Amino acid sequence: MNSEPEDTKSQLTQNQETPTKKKKKKHRAPPTPTPPPPPTLLPVQGKAKVQVLHENPQKAPPFVGYFSSSYDPLRDNGGNNSEGSDGIGSPRVRVYRSQKWPKRVQMVVSPSRSNVDFVGTNYSGEATIGQRYKYALGVFDKESQSLKIVPVACDRVFRLEPKVRGLDVADEEPESSVKEETSAQQKADKMKELTILFGTKKSIKEAKKKHSLNQEDNPKSQEELSGRIKEVKIKKEALESTDANIARNVPPYDASATSPQEAYPLDKIILMGEWAFLEDIFELLQVGAEVSPKTYPTFVCNRIHKLQEIQDEAEKRSLSCIFSYITHLIKYKDQNSMDGVSSAKGHRIPSILSQKFSTVFSPESKRLSAEKNDLLISYVLVLTLYADEFRTDPTDIAKDLRMSSIKLRVHYEHLGCKLSRQDSLLSFTLPLPLQFPTVRQKRRR
Structure with missing residues (x-):
């Protein structure tokens, strides 16, 4: 028998006992993609041309709407104005105007394939707060390197709120606010609340003083006032030597003045902060637009040629502001009288002047009293003297004030x-x- 060597046997048994070890493969995580580098913004070379487009009464100013929600019309439309590959087109924009109140405008934006409309108004909500501010819209053209700035009226900015179609009955405006406009007293109360919340110490003190003076219905203040009046000693001699009440129902004056400009100081009629809101006629002339007789009184339209003949810009601006102030006074008189409401319909008086007029002339129930009406006419006539260099023809202003020349003569005489x-x-x-x-006074026999 052949016998194998011991060395080979030991190797075989050793190989059979120890199985071969396989190497484990390591699973590596996929490499993270590196984000692309941010786009480099190249500086715009050259100078941009800035063009300011002034308001034109013959053209409608632009409408500006912004969404209070996260809705983005460009994102939902795919960034295109035409219908995209998914069949979703651009949203539909509509603007409605009230037939009863032409100042009330409503904007409605309707996205395609959706039952939600975005509605904004200029007579309710946030739009009523920003009536004192001015806005402008800037459009920059990269190709022509030009920037156009267009003024936007405060009543043309809409906050668009989402509303489901068919469920807008509950969101309608109450009947009381729809039937009548906000009265001057309600506006004064809102201004008082804003002054107390955000005003300075001086303005708060003046508002409280004004409120205490206007407390006519308070019985306590009436009792105090009647008690103080009884304590006053009346001198009959002083009463007999006084002039008529209407003679003193005039703007602030200086009886010892040596020049007509000092007799009725212009800075006490038009205050310093009011001049910036009276540049509408000056801007129309700068653009080359025509001053329409439907918007401005006859007295102003017949004297526009004076502004065109003036070379000094400061003098031209001052005279145009006087014309604008006369316009606002006449329109305010028409708004608070029975015979001129239709002519003043649609006219907008700046809020700073409207608040001043309501304080100085204080109309009751949207009607001027006889005394306050005479005071307003006196303000107008003094400004006509300034406009005509203190030699004025009463024909035009009598037509604007709807008065006869004889009655107007009495008012001029009371001004001196x-x-x-x-x-x-x-x-x-x-x-x-x-x-x-x-x-x-009649003499006694």
């Missing part, structure tokens, strides 16, 4: 003016020193 005739033309001048008409 005298009627003069020059080349068969009647005009009023302001001689110095000021002399007001006195009360004629």
Whole structure:
């Protein structure tokens, strides 16, 4: 028998006992993709041309709407104005105007394939807060390197709120606010609340003082006032020597003035902060637009040629502001009278002037009293003297004030003016020193 060597046997048994070890494969994580580098913004070379487009009464200003929610019309439309590959087109935009109140405008944006509309108004909600601010819209054209700035009226900015179609009955405006406009008293109350919340110490003190003076219905204040009046000693001699009440129902004046400009100071009629809101006529002339007789009184339209003849820009701006102030006074008188409401329909008085007029002339139930009406006419006539260099023809302003020349003559005389005739033309001048008409008393027999 053949016998194998021991060495080979030991190797075989050793190989059979120890199985071969396999190497385990390591699973590596896939490499993370590196984000692309941010786009480099190249600086725009050259100078951009800035063009400011002024308001044109013959063209409608733009409408601006912004969404209060996360809705993005460009994202939902795929960034295209035309219908995309998914069949979703651009949203539909509509603007509605009330037939009863032309100032009330409503904007509705309807996305395609959706039952939700975005609605914004200029007479309710947040739009009523921003009536005192001015806005502008800027459009930059990269190709022509030009920037166009267009003014946007405060009532043309809409906050678009989402509303489901068919469920907007509960969101309608209450009947009381729809039937009548916000009264001057309600606006004054809102301004008072804002002043107390956010005003300075000086403005809060003035608001409280004004409120205490206007407390006519408070019985306590009436009792205190009547008690103080009883304590006042009345001198009959002083009453007999006083002039008529209407003679003193005039703007602030200086009886000892040596020039007509000092007799009725212009800075006490038009305050310093009001001049910036009276540049509408000046801007129309800068653009080359026409001053329409439907918007401005006859007195102003017949004297526009004076502005075109003036070379000094500061003098032209000052005279145009006086014309604008006369316009606002006449329109305010028409708004608070029975015979001129239709002519003042649609006219907008700046809020700073509207608040001042309501304080100085204080109309009750949207009607001026006889005394306040005479005071407003006196303000207008003084400004006409400034416009005509203190020699004015009363024909145009009598037509604007809807008064006869005889009644207007009485108002001029109460201002201290005298009627003069020059080349068969009647005009009023302001001689110095000021002399007001006195009360004629009957002699006793």
